[in-house]
Amino acid sequence: QEPDAATGEIDKEHIVIVYLSRTGNTEAVADIIHQEVGGEMVELKLETPYPEDYDAIVAQVDRENERGYLPPLETEITNIEEYDTLFIGFPTWDMQLPPPMKSFLSEYDLSGKTLIPFNTNGGYGLGSSIQQVEELCPECNILDAFSIKGGLERDGIYLAIKGERRDQVHAEVTDWLQSIEIQ
Numbered sequence: 001q002e003p004d005a006a007t008g009e010i011d012k013e014h015i016v017i018v019y020l021s022r023t024g025n026t027e028a029v030a031d032i033i034h035q036e037v038g039g040e041m042v043e044l045k046l047e048t049p050y051p052e053d054y055d056a057i058v059a060q061v062d063r064e065n066e067r068g069y070l071p072p073l074e075t076e077i078t079n080i081e082e083y084d085t086l087f088i089g090f091p092t093w094d095m096q097l098p099p100p101m102k103s104f105l106s107e108y109d110l111s112g113k114t115l116i117p118f119n120t121n122g123g124y125g126l127g128s129s130i131q132q133v134e135e136l137c138p139e140c141n142i143l144d145a146f147s148i149k150g151g152l153e154r155d156g157i158y159l160a161i162k163g164e165r166r167d168q169v170h171a172e173v174t175d176w177l178q179s180i181e182i183q
């Protein structure tokens with residue numbers, strides 16, 4: 001969507017924040033964005049949830065990525081045409097975009113819309129996730145991503161974006177929103 005000519009702002013009524021989160025870190029960032037910009041919040045859920053066991057989910061995601069398998073989503077957005085700005089939030093999994101976010105971007109025609117990626121990871125960054133977003137939506141206007149360290153389930157660190165750390169992340173989100181001219 002073009003910024004409003006008069007105010008230079010993106011129309012906040014047409015924002016949706018679509019996110020995937022297993023241990024709550026990406027959800028915490030989604031909540032912060034929502035506090036700042038409003039819009040609808042939509043959590044991506046699978047028809048068949050991933051296993052709770054960490055080693056089991058790692059093995060499954062690895063297999064899905066190798067085969068290009070797109071797990072069916074339980075989440076449905078019936079009014080996607082009403083949104084022109086989509087924040088898309090995901091953890092880094094297998095140094096990639098998680099399969100459910102690949103499913104989401106494949107399922108909907110988002111051509112011409114503005115996509116704003118945000119991410120949490122275990123300390124190894126975004127990997128190839130942004131390139132994959134670009135490949136899955138070549139006709140999207142993709143803004144600079146926000147990426148920050150969240151938990152590291154492998155080492156037993158689940159929700160890390162809480163308390164003081166959450167305040168710190170909130171300040172970083174605010175700076176980022178200003179840098180991409182959302183606020």
Ligand SMILES: Cc1cc2nc3c(=O)[nH]c(=O)nc-3n(C[C@H](O)[C@H](O)[C@H](O)COP(=O)(O)O)c2cc1C
Pocket residue numbers: 020021022023024025026027057058061090091092093094095096120121122123124125149150151152153158159
């Ligand atoms: C299946 C799986 C694979 C992961 N792979 C990576 C990875 O490749 N690199 C990384 O930095 N963190 C990896 N992580 C850690 C998560 O990105 C990190 O804990 C993130 O903050 C989790 O977000 P969430 O709390 O919203 O689920 C992985 C976590 C899971 C469950």
